[in-house]
Amino acid sequence: MRETLVLNASFEPLATVSLRRAVVLVLQDKAVVEQAHPGLRVRAAAVELPVPRVIRLSRYVRVPFRRRAPWSRRGVLVRDRHRCAYCGRRATTVDHVLPRSRGGGDTWLNTVAACAEDNHRKADRTPEQAGMRLLSRPFEPTPSDALVLALGVQERSALPEWLPAPA
Ligand SMILES: [Zn+2]
Numbered sequence: 001m002r003e004t005l006v007l008n009a010s011f012e013p014l015a016t017v018s019l020r021r022a023v024v025l026v027l028q029d030k031a032v033v034e035q036a037h038p039g040l041r042v043r044a045a046a047v048e049l050p051v052p053r054v055i056r057l058s059r060y061v062r063v064p065f066r067r068r069a070p071w072s073r074r075g076v077l078v079r080d081r082h083r084c085a086y087c088g089r090r091a092t093t094v095d096h097v098l099p100r101s102r103g104g105g106d107t108w109l110n111t112v113a114a115c116a117e118d119n120h121r122k123a124d125r126t127p128e129q130a131g132m133r134l135l136s137r138p139f140e141p142t143p144s145d146a147l148v149l150a151l152g153v154q155e156r157s158a159l160p161e162w163l164p165a166p167a
Pocket residue numbers: 084085086087088089114115116117118
């Protein structure tokens with residue numbers, strides 16, 4: 001029940017997303033709940049809804065995100081959940097692991113979300129040179145990340161809060 005299946009408006013299955021992302025999609029009117037877990041509710045941003053098992057997009061999307069998502073700064077922040085790769089705090093900037101001045105490019109595997117402080121501290125150095133350690137390795141975005149990017153979803157909204165099943 002951690003994952004929710006996302007159908008296109010045409011009912012074609014597209015990807016699975018976390019429950020949190022599913023709730024965000026519904027709250028932002030990007031999707032409607034097709035199937036819910038019986039007897040469970042979730043509350044987020046003062047709205048209560050059934051816990052979605054399957055959601056369907058309100059608007060048909062073409063499926064370019066099945067292929068490799070094009071690199072973007074926003075994409076890196078979405079992929080890394082706005083968490084700094086060096087300290088885990090909230091990230092608003094993108095760091096090139098191998099700096100551009102040393103030949104590092106704008107690619108998924110060379111960029112990570114970083115807080116402004118760590119980005120500034122690392123400057124034009126590799127993590128080794130700066131004595132900083134990556135908490136995790138950069139990776140290609142998942143289909144779920146690519147879907148969030150294709151839909152232009154803002155994930156800043158309130159975290160869902162689980163409610164016990166009604167008696
Ligand atoms: Zn940081």
